[in-house]
Structures are given as structure tokens and as C-alpha cells.
Amino acid sequence: MVVARDLEVYDGVHCIADMGTDHYMTLKNMSQAATPWADMALYGKYVTYLLVGIVFAGTVKHYVFSNYDVDRVRGGPARIMEKLTAYSRFIVYRRLPSKICHRLGLPSSVGSLLLIGLVTLYSLLWCFVPHPYYRACLGFGSPPLGVRSGMMSTAFVPFVFILSGKTNLIGFLTGISHEKLNKYHQTASILCLFFGWVHTIPFYIQNSKEGGTARLHQKMYATPVYVSGIPPIIFLTLLWVGSLRIVRRFWYEAFVSLHWVLAIGFYISLFYHVYGLLNADKYMVATIVIWCAQLFYRWFAKGYLRPSRFMRTATARARRVGTPNQKCMEVFVEVPIKCDPGQHIFLKTLDKKVAELHPFSVIPSSNGFKLIVRAYDGFTKHLYDSLESPRDLKVLVDGPYGGVARDVRSFSNIYMLCSGSGITSCLPFIMVYANLIGMPAVPLRTIRMDWILRHAEDVCWIEQELDLIRERYGSLLKSGALDIHIYCCSGETEKVNLFGFEYHNYKPVVADIVKSFQLGSTNCIICSGSQSLKEQVGNAAARLQSQVGNVREVYLHTEEFSF
Known part of the structure; x- marks a missing residue:
């Protein structure tokens, strides 16, 4: 067979024409001894070690706060652990400008960005720092860059599928709900796609370099398409394109409908592609076992099939x-x-x-x-x-x-800030926990809610609930233990009976609201509403960490519906 090109290496040895000769095999063995193909499996393990370590750290954190054995009624100064927690929250609670992050498709939370940055940098270093990227000839073995990036891409697959579930193993271990984990699901998917392309491109470059387009064409059709890596990379690329904000904005329902079809196609085609190679199929088996287990749990414990x-x-x-x-x-x-x-x-x-x-x-x-x-x-x-x-x-x-990862009843003060329909997240805290205020066995002493509206008419959304609160907790409203502030940004006067509540016909400065909080021993701030509100509350809550020492804790929970 005549080929258009045949790369010459090492004393006149050609990558194609001399394939199988003694000298060629000697060079191949030397290449494998220097960079063993089997060692490439380690790079997938390196990714797994980091991700499992992060989940373990989150599990320990969740266990510590869920089983906090300190008497929460006790006042006084903060302990060492509480001060260290405040130092970390001073950083991770901060928010970057939401408009910029929204355009870049990044979370605005500094804590989330730091974690995503850690995983990304760690993975990039393990992929691109080791050398060589290529072997002298493809016949000596697959390009090391291609193999290690492929193993790293496959190592992300279990985490992509696990994090996709509304009930999932990682959420159970760490106490983080699925809507907050969604940003990490997206990050794992993007890294899986990126390393998938890094895995693919070296094979095309090496074939083209050795034998030109004729060799490239020959190699492409030498393997059945269902075994090659072409279908999974296409499925995963389509998933990424469909998840782009501009696509989801106009075709969200179509994306949701096709999401799982593409995901199943990706899984099946990738299983065929990696089966029997460096034990990569073990990642796929782990994926389907854990994913099916959490899916069945959701159906029978939370979903439509519950008894x-x-x-x-x-x-x-x-x-x-x-x-x-x-x-x-x-x-x-x-x-x-x-x-x-x-x-x-x-x-x-x-x-x-x-x-x-x-x-x-x-x-x-x-x-x-x-x-x-x-x-x-x-x-x-x-x-x-x-x-x-x-x-x-x-x-x-x-x-x-x-829901909130912490037991809200264990705090002495609860502060809620919401805008618009975000009131639906905050109002139940008053309706459920207000009757606990002042009980000897419960540390809860104060609940305050600040609701920011565009128009005075918006109060009618929850008029019945406000009447119920006034009827049940009138004494708490009078004493100030329950404090509700309603702000109308348009400057209109109140249109419904708001007796017992504080009504303000101006747009408030969120930072000033947070500064006005009379902090107790342990404080929980809950925020639900626009991205702008969450950005301002996050930065204000970060600044409040400087108060830890005089108080014991300032904890922030934000509602996320960005999935």
C-alpha cells in the first residue's frame, strides 16, 4: 500500500514502513520502558483521590456541625473552632459581581470559585506538566498526553452522574442540597469534556504527522464507530452546547427533554470505548451502580413511586x-x-x-x-x-x-432577607419556628424578616399568611421578638392592612439592613431572591464575621434556583 507520507525517526527507521522490524520493536520497548502505557491509569486515580478527599472533608464538616455538642444556649465568647470558621467564612461568603459571573457562566460565590479553581488547576497540572506528550511513532504506543487525559476524563464521569441527581450520595454525605451542587455537576462535566478533547486531538495529530491524510483516513475507519471515541465526544459536546446559558434561555424545555437522552447515549458509547482498557470500565460500573441506587431512592422515597x-x-x-x-x-x-x-x-x-x-x-x-x-x-x-x-x-x-443544612432551631437569632417571590422560602421559617421563641429547651430568641417589594400590591400574595402571623404571634410582634419589615421600592403607600409590621415606602440599602441586626450569641442569616440581593447579603455576611469573638457564630444560607 502506498501512503502519502511516512515519518522517519531514529537512524532511518520509518514509523509505517518499518513497523514490526527488530529495530522498530527495540525502539518501541525503549519507549514503553521510559513511559509505560500501564502507568497512565494512575492519572485517573489522582483525580479520584482529590475529588474523594473533597467529599470527605465536606462530610467531616457536615458531621461536626450536625453533632455540635456545645450547649447552644450558652453565651460568651467564641471558641477556637468558631473563630477559625469565621476566618474562612470571611473569604468564602464573599460574592463577585453577579453580572460578570453570569456572562462567564461562573458562580459568584468566592468559596465555590476557589473550590472549582482548585480542582481545575490540580487537573491541568497533572495533565500537562508530565512529559513526553507524544511518542516518536504511534506504533510505539498511544500518545501519553492522550492516554492520561483520557483516564482523567473518565475519572470525572462518576461524579458527573452522581451530582446530577436531586437526591445523591454526595449531597447525603455533605448535607449540601442538589441545587447548590449543580454548579459542581456543571464543572465536572466541562472538565470531563475538556480532557476528552485533549485525549482525542493527539491521536489525530500523530496520525497526520506520520502518514498524512491517507493515514488519518485509514485509522479512522479501522475501528468500528461504536467502539471509537467519536460518539461519546459528540454526545458530551452536544450536552455542553445545550447547557450554555444562551441556549437554555430560549430552548430550556428542549434541553431538559434531550438532556437525559444525550447523557445515556454518552454513557453507553463511552462504556464501549473504554471497556478493557486500563480498568477504565470500573469507573463506568461504579457510575451506573451509584446512579441507579440514588435514582431508585429518589423514586421510592421522594418521587412518584413512594408507597x-x-x-x-x-x-x-x-x-x-x-x-x-x-x-x-x-x-x-x-x-x-x-x-x-x-x-x-x-x-x-x-x-x-x-x-x-x-x-x-x-x-x-x-x-x-x-x-x-x-x-x-x-x-x-x-x-x-x-x-x-x-x-x-x-x-x-x-x-x-x-433546605438549610444546619438545624435552624439551634441558633439564637434568625435573620431573613428576601425580595419578590423569594418570600415563599422565608415565610415558613416564621410559621414553623416562631412558637419556639423563648422556650427554655430551645436557644431561639429572635426572628426578623426583611422583605423587599417592587410594588405595594405585591403584599396581597401572602395576605392570608400575614393575617395568620398577626393572629398567632401578636404578642411576639409587640415585644420585638418577631420583627417583620416590608419595603416598597416604588415608594407607594401600603395597600393592605399591615398593622403590627414595619412598612417602609423606599428602596433600602441592603448593607444598612444587615448592619442594623442586633446580633445574638449564634446567628443564622437566610437570603432568598435576586442575584443582586444575594450578592449584597453575601458580602455583608462576610463582613459580619469580624464580630465573631463577641458573638459565637454568623451563618449564611442562600436559596439557589439557577439549575
Whole structure:
């Protein structure tokens, strides 16, 4: 066979024509002795060691705070561990400008960025610092750069699939809910894709260098396509393109529908590609075992297959509230559900007009729960447009999920800041925990909520709940143990009865609100709302860490719905 090119190396030896000769085999053995092919499996293990180490550290942190044996009622100065925690929170609670991070597709939290940066830098160093990148001839063995990057890419696969679940092993161990882990799922996916391309390109470069396009064409078709690495890299690239913010903005429902189809195609094709190579298939087996286990747990413990609600639909009463410009809806679902404050559910509507799945924060009641929904694009817009008059919907309820990783009752002071429909995350804390204020066995002494609105009419979203709070906890409102502030940014006067609550007809400075907090011994700040609000509260909470010493703790929890 005639080839267009045949690279010459080492005293006249050609990479193609001399393949199989004694001198060629001697050079091959020398190349393998210097850089053994089998040693490339170690690079996948190096990635796994780091990721498992991070999960272990998160598990220890979760265990320590969940089983904190200090009497939380005790006041006095902070202990050493509490001071060290405050020093770290002074950094990790800070937020970078959300507009810049949003455009770059990065989380604004400094803590998340530092963790992502650590994993990225560690992986890049292990991939690109070792040499050589290539062998003299491809016949001497696969390019070391290609093999080690391929093993590193495969090592990320179990974490990509594990982190994708609403209930997942990492979330169970670390106490971090799925919506907060989603940024790490995206990061692991991007690194998996990046190292997948780094794995692919050296093979094309080496074949082209040795024998030109003819050799490249020959090698491409020498292996069945279902065994080659082409299908998995295509599937993973399509997943990445579909996850881009600009794509999700306009075709989110299409992306959600195709997401799992592409993911399953990626998994199957990658399994064929790596089977029997450097034990890489063990990563794939671990992936499917853990992923299926957590999927079945979700179905039977949280989802539609739970014994108490096996594929049982519920009735949801939906109606528009407020003015047409607000595009707000109230949905009441008649399903008794045990839901902790700050948790959310996924609501799947079984309606001819609207059939989608979407997460919502929950306001629980005795015979069901209430949702406050703002119409934006996609599902919520379609639902709002279908509500020309109040009507019933058939729905399936999946959840609850999320919530605060810490026991909120163990804090002496709870401070909540929310904007717009973020009130649905904060209000349940008052309705559930206000009756604990002053109880001898519970350290909780004060609850304060600051709600920032655009228009005074928005108060009507939770008018019934405010009346209930006034009726149940009037004495706490008078004493100041329960303090509720409502801010109207448009400067309008109040439109409903807000007796007992502080109403302000101006746009507040969030930093000033946080500065006004009268910190107790242990403090929990909860934030739900716009990215701008979370950015300001995060930076303010970071500055409050300087108070630790006089107080024992300032803890921040933010609601995340960026997935």
C-alpha cells in the first residue's frame, strides 16, 4: 500500500514502513520502558483521590456541625473552632459581581470559585506538566498526553452522574442540597469534556504527522464507530452546547427533554470505548451502580413511586393574583406533605395546555401547600396564560428537596432577607419556628424578616399568611421578638392592612439592613431572591464575621434556583 507520507525517526527507521522490524520493536520497548502505557491509569486515580478527599472533608464538616455538642444556649465568647470558621467564612461568603459571573457562566460565590479553581488547576497540572506528550511513532504506543487525559476524563464521569441527581450520595454525605451542587455537576462535566478533547486531538495529530491524510483516513475507519471515541465526544459536546446559558434561555424545555437522552447515549458509547482498557470500565460500573441506587431512592422515597402516593395525582387550584403587570399566580395543592422550612418541590402538571416539571418553594399549610409563582418564560408563562380564570390542575408532586443544612432551631437569632417571590422560602421559617421563641429547651430568641417589594400590591400574595402571623404571634410582634419589615421600592403607600409590621415606602440599602441586626450569641442569616440581593447579603455576611469573638457564630444560607 502506498501512503502519502511516512515519518522517519531514529537512524532511518520509518514509523509505517518499518513497523514490526527488530529495530522498530527495540525502539518501541525503549519507549514503553521510559513511559509505560500501564502507568497512565494512575492519572485517573489522582483525580479520584482529590475529588474523594473533597467529599470527605465536606462530610467531616457536615458531621461536626450536625453533632455540635456545645450547649447552644450558652453565651460568651467564641471558641477556637468558631473563630477559625469565621476566618474562612470571611473569604468564602464573599460574592463577585453577579453580572460578570453570569456572562462567564461562573458562580459568584468566592468559596465555590476557589473550590472549582482548585480542582481545575490540580487537573491541568497533572495533565500537562508530565512529559513526553507524544511518542516518536504511534506504533510505539498511544500518545501519553492522550492516554492520561483520557483516564482523567473518565475519572470525572462518576461524579458527573452522581451530582446530577436531586437526591445523591454526595449531597447525603455533605448535607449540601442538589441545587447548590449543580454548579459542581456543571464543572465536572466541562472538565470531563475538556480532557476528552485533549485525549482525542493527539491521536489525530500523530496520525497526520506520520502518514498524512491517507493515514488519518485509514485509522479512522479501522475501528468500528461504536467502539471509537467519536460518539461519546459528540454526545458530551452536544450536552455542553445545550447547557450554555444562551441556549437554555430560549430552548430550556428542549434541553431538559434531550438532556437525559444525550447523557445515556454518552454513557453507553463511552462504556464501549473504554471497556478493557486500563480498568477504565470500573469507573463506568461504579457510575451506573451509584446512579441507579440514588435514582431508585429518589423514586421510592421522594418521587412518584413512594408507597403513600404511588403515581397518585393531586388537585391544584391555580389563579392569578395581583395586577396583570405583575404576572403572578397562586397555586394551592391539596396534598399533605411534611416539608421543612426552606425546602422546595418539583411540580409536574398533567394538563393538555401545560405539561411540564418545575421547582417551587413551598408554603405549607394543614391540608396542603401554597406556591407563589412569578411568570417569566417557558413553563411559568404558559401556565399564567392558561389562567384566564381560576381553574383546577392535575399534578404530580416530587419532593421535598433542599433546605438549610444546619438545624435552624439551634441558633439564637434568625435573620431573613428576601425580595419578590423569594418570600415563599422565608415565610415558613416564621410559621414553623416562631412558637419556639423563648422556650427554655430551645436557644431561639429572635426572628426578623426583611422583605423587599417592587410594588405595594405585591403584599396581597401572602395576605392570608400575614393575617395568620398577626393572629398567632401578636404578642411576639409587640415585644420585638418577631420583627417583620416590608419595603416598597416604588415608594407607594401600603395597600393592605399591615398593622403590627414595619412598612417602609423606599428602596433600602441592603448593607444598612444587615448592619442594623442586633446580633445574638449564634446567628443564622437566610437570603432568598435576586442575584443582586444575594450578592449584597453575601458580602455583608462576610463582613459580619469580624464580630465573631463577641458573638459565637454568623451563618449564611442562600436559596439557589439557577439549575
